[in-house]
Amino acid sequence: xxxxxxxxxxxxxxxxxxEGPALPIVLDPAQPEPFYQxxxxxxxxxVLTGRLPPGFALPSVRVLASQLGTSVMTTRRAxxxxxxxxxxxxxxxxxxxxASLGPEERRRxxxxxxxGVLGETVERLLATGLSGDELRRxxxxxxxxxxxxxxxxxxxxxxxxxxREEGGA
Numbered sequence: 122x123x124x125x126x127x128x129x130x131x132x133x134x135x136x137x138x139x140e141g142p143a144l145p146i147v148l149d150p151a152q153p154e155p156f157y158q159x160x161x162x163x164x165x166x167x168v169l170t171g172r173l174p175p176g177f178a179l180p181s182v183r184v185l186a187s188q189l190g191t192s193v194m195t196t197r198r199a200x201x202x203x204x205x206x207x208x209x210x211x212x213x214x215x216x217x218x219x220a221s222l223g224p225e226e227r228r229r230x231x232x233x234x235x236x237g238v239l240g241e242t243v244e245r246l247l248a249t250g251l252s253g254d255e256l257r258r259x260x261x262x263x264x265x266x267x268x269x270x271x272x273x274x275x276x277x278x279x280x281x282x283x284x285r286e287e288g289g290a
Contacts, residue, residue, distance in 0.1 A: 160199035168208050175221035
């Protein structure tokens, strides 16, 4: 049973499958989102942050299902949704690949992603009794702290520092 494990990470299963690249995806049955949505959200983030570059060959639906310990139907649903969103393309007989996004399309996806994340976060925080004004003040505080710490978007840093921070060479 899938839910018997606290989390499932791609490549952490005992299937022994070495086909296809393992994606850094972790499924958590304690989360309210179904597994297919967790896959969609994590692949979307990997694509939009550039960790999965355009043209990157994704594992097949069967391989990813095996790596994550989910059903083929779950991974198929995630890939279908990612394809409908324009983040991946599937070519019959060759597989699924990260789509090449133009700057405007990438910006549109980033804004939609940010709105979703912020919307969920704001909803949870408003439920605690914080007001909209308090949340605005707290967000400004977080942004000021990040700016003061020299934080910058990954694409504004040199590639060598990005790869070190992301665990690359």
